[in-house]
Amino acid sequence: MTLSGPLTFLLQLPLASAAGAADAFLERLPLVARDWVTSWLPEPWRWLVNSLLSIAVILSVFGLLFAYVTLAERKILGRIQNRPGPNRTPIPFTKLRFFGLAQPFADGVKSLTKEDVVPRGADHLLHFLAPVVLLAFSILTFAVIPYGRHLVPVELNAGVLYFFAAGAATELAVFMAGWASRNKYSLLAAMRALAQLISYELPLLLAWVPVVLVAGSLSTTEIVAAQAGWQFNVIPHWHVFTPWGAAGFAIFMIAALAESNRSPFDLPEAESELIAGHLTEYSGFKYALFFMAEYFGMIALSGMAITLFLGGWHAPSPYVEFIPSYVWFMGKLSALLLGFIWIRATFPRLRMDQLTRFAWKFLVPLALINLGNAAFWSLSFHWSGPFQILRWLISVLVVVGPFVLLGRKLSAGVAPRVYRYAV
Amino acid sequence: MTAALVLIAVFTLATAAVALSLRNLIHSALLLIASWFGIAAFYLWAGAEFVAFAQVLVYVGAVSMVVLFAVLLTRRSRADTVIAPDSVARAISAVITGIAVFGVLGAAILNTSFARLSPAGVPPLPSGTGVSPVISAPTATVRDIGMQLMSTHAAALLIIGILLTVALLGAVVLAAQDGPESKQESP
Secondary structure, X not given: OOOHHHHHXXXXXXXXXXXXXXXXXXXXXXXXXXXXXXXXXXXXXXXXXXXXXXXXXXXXXXXXXXXXXXXXXXXXXXXXXXXXXXXXXXXXXXXXXXXXXXXXXXXXXXXXHOOOOOOXXXXXXXXXXXXXXXXXXXXXXXXXXXXXXXXXXXXXXXXXXXXXXXXXXXXXHHHHHHHHOOOHHHHHHHHHHHHHHHHHHHHHHHHHHHHXXXXXXXXXXXXXXXXXXXEOOOEXXXXXXXXXXXXXXHHHHHXXXXXXXXXXXXXXXXXHHHOOHHHOOOOHHHHHHHHHHHHHHHXXXXXXXXXXXXXXXXXXXXXXOOOOHHHHHHHHHHHHHHHHHHHHHHOOOOOHHHHHHHHHHHHHHHHHHHHHHHHHHHHOOOOOOHHHHHHHHXXXXXXXXXXXXXXXXXXXXXXXXXXXOOO | OHHHHHHHHHHHHHHHHHHHHOOOHHHHHHHHXXXXXXXXXXXXXXXXXXXXXXXXXXXXXXXXXXXXXXXXXXXXXXXXXXXXXXXXXXXXXXXXXXXXXXXXXXXXXXXXXXXXXXXXXXXXOOOOOOOOOOOOOOOOOHHHHHHHHHOOOXXXXXXXXXXXXXXXXXXXXXXXXXXXXXXXXXX
């Protein structure tokens, strides 16, 4: 009896494309698999096992994704810098190398077997708690992202707020790490990192407010639902394809780069200048946990950017809707992560004063103007015909005008940069 | 449900009490933050999602940083924890502030009639019926909160905004007392 459910679904597979996309077999596959597992259990236990299963799936999928994003990053950085990157780690007890695909696991074993050094003067409890708190909160953020049509781990009325509330607690962990190390350089670096996190939290928060304004909801599922549909079957109604959405997406991604300490904003732990900033006194697996939390933060922020601006799990066109929604989500996620890696390979690191000036004098005013722009966009919702063109024109002007003016004014006397000693 | 409430209450009060008794100010501050988490958990328990997440975002994300930075910037060493008040005037003003805050909060709690919080359709049960009134939980969506803030409480919102702006400008004025020699060179 328990086996018949999936079997009938398998038989219906060729018919699935004819039916509505929401009920397609591949679309429902995760649910079917989950129900198949939990159908062995008595009814009162199912909700608990259902929740545990989604937690286990999130942890394993994003754990593996983390492992292979680190490998992809090292390989791609290597290729961009004209070297092969890690390619020699074989599958254990064999000589099969497969381009070094076992490298992340070798890294994991290495960091587990390394000595865990804690300075004598350190605050042992806080020194231990800092990576744990950081990782816990960055995993919490995965709970509200809609990964597919039927795949939302937790549906909350204020989901977006939950996401950023959980993200805000990571600042605390950075402070704990810097202070508990009892190393004045760690503490100074933690203060710098906090200054950066606080500075960029403002544009990050201001960048998603327009989305909430236009979608009229703080729930992630409803924000994704607000981006359904296509124009002429090719242009999806994603927020990024509106003037305010494009500007908001750009601001969001820049602030997300800074919030996840990624290059070009990676000066809190600039290896070549500051050793490792607030991570100086961390070694072994605790360091790996910080590393993991950084990548989890990056993945979660990319997932949120997809939810808010890139249409969530929606396919870009009805012709490709037969590909299940979670595949689209993962595809968009991989594209954004590759973008992060590409940016890391391409841009030089900012200086501390450039970093804060960029946030407060450039991103925050632009984000505030963008908020007004989105308000105009939702007020002019019913405009049609030639007014539609006027609406686009005004909105584009409100984005481009301040960008050009503010950029010119701020870079006056500084840019374009002259390289006096370079040939 | 009651067990969860008791757990949350014990956690919140215990962390606050231990925070008061510790001599290590950073530990106190971190425990205070844990206590704010407890309050957020209480809001969640009461079904007020929005307020709970706003509590975490504002208190754990922002106010905690103010507290920690204040502790770090005003102490010279870890042993520098003076317990006695600076002067009598300060001690008196601290006590007065405490009593005033307690008085305002207590008055607000005592003056709230909780029966009125039921949805408009359900009239408050007449007292003296002997049956404990069953009141359905008030449901406030984010939209309702926004409407309230922008209509009934618009004045309060504006005053708080002006207050925060003044505080921010004051902080900038205090912090930006640089001489002309510290002017930035062009990079």
